[in-house]
Amino acid sequence: MLIVFLGTAGSGKSTLTGEFGKYLETEGYNVAYVNLDTGVRSLIYMPDIDVRESITVDEIMKEGYGPNGAIVESYDRLMEHLEHYSTSIAELERKNDYVLIDTPGQMETFLFHEFGWRIMENLDAPLVVYLFDPGILRRLYDFCFVRFFAILIELRLGSAVVPVLNKIDTVDNLDGYRRYLEDMGSLTSRLKFDPSMQGYLAYKLCLTFPEVASPTRVLYISAKSHRGFEDLESVAHEHYCTCGDLT
């Protein structure tokens, strides 16, 4: 099974890759790890495949690039190694129960750069775990934003996406988050009375949500405490064993 961890810088992709891998190994599975982040300096897991063998952001910065330019340039240069990495990941998959893929620190590098969708189209039905943290859910429309963001990831990468709220160890009112992340009806009714332009846009989007979204659960995890890891394991099984039904 291939699981791809995607999210903004700081959302906890690398930590989750390492901790979820540890958990799966304890459960008796063979687990392999892939690092696609050219910018990361240290990892809590030992990658079996590591794009930093081809190029790192630090090396490119030494050529005089600024950090933003160096990140983009590193994926431009990785394009020539695309086939190598695709083939190596496929090999890892044959030999392991799980292959956990950690993506670039900046999510947009994977979503917008050709490297992202090209490598995804070469993989065999990967499941994308879209990580976000409680910090971005401050206003009602932010809930609508993350649900639609997950849809756009699916559209761009062509893979099933599970939205996952990470860092739940940092929140007291998890039920408040669950309510608006899971119950689109409840969110839509609240947004109906929001007089702002943003509220109205969110309302219109939420109304169309049931028509456009693939049915999927939202998961709640803590990479730190391993809370929710069983759910993530179940969803991965459902994805591979029941034809992508993630409800």
Place this chain on the structure above:
Amino acid sequence: MLIVFLGTAGSGKSTLTGEFGKYLETEGYNVAYVNLDTGVRSLIYMPDIDVRESITVDEIMKEGYGPNGAIVESYDRLMEHLEHYSTSIAELERKNDYVLIDTPGQMETFLFHEFGWRIMENLDAPLVVYLFDPGILRRLYDFCFVRFFAILIELRLGSAVVPVLNKIDTVDNLDGYRRYLEDMGSLTSRLKFDPSMQGYLAYKLCLTFPEVASPTRVLYISAKSHRGFEDLESVAHEHYCTCGDLT
């Protein structure tokens, strides 16, 4: 008038900020420039406000952070200067015809970090120019992706958004791009016959597009040759003078 240039690293935000500013100055306007990118090393314009006075990614990397962590950390630290920058931008606006705001190199820093929406909510009806380049439009669903991405920017930042295809000097068949960026009906009918899961998702999204999207033109520009700059100027005028009608 406040114009905010947003797009992924490499989409041409800084070049457009500088070149469009030059164009406006030649037209006789007073123009001020704001740089919100902590990671940029050199700019082709002289910023009147520059967040690098408070903090830079390079400085944070010297503390031992990797490039991704340093980018996030720089905006965490900028949060304490939020009011200062909001007030300074408002002052610039009173003294100038145009204030052009160049955003962080990585678009997600602005879209996902609190710094982004907080500074936007303090500005007076800014117009967001969402820049993307022809390189990301390879497949039919990519056209659907960028049109919906613009909607999600509007949802998150609460401002009117104009989608702008930049770097048109690099393409031969601009009409091919225009067709699917502008004529949602034409895109939808083509997607109807795409048998892939991605095609079906794009089809469903495109069907809902007229219900959810604010009416707006798509612009086609070249920051290099200044092609399309008159259109951008008109749209900015329409935004400020005709209550946000950008059609």
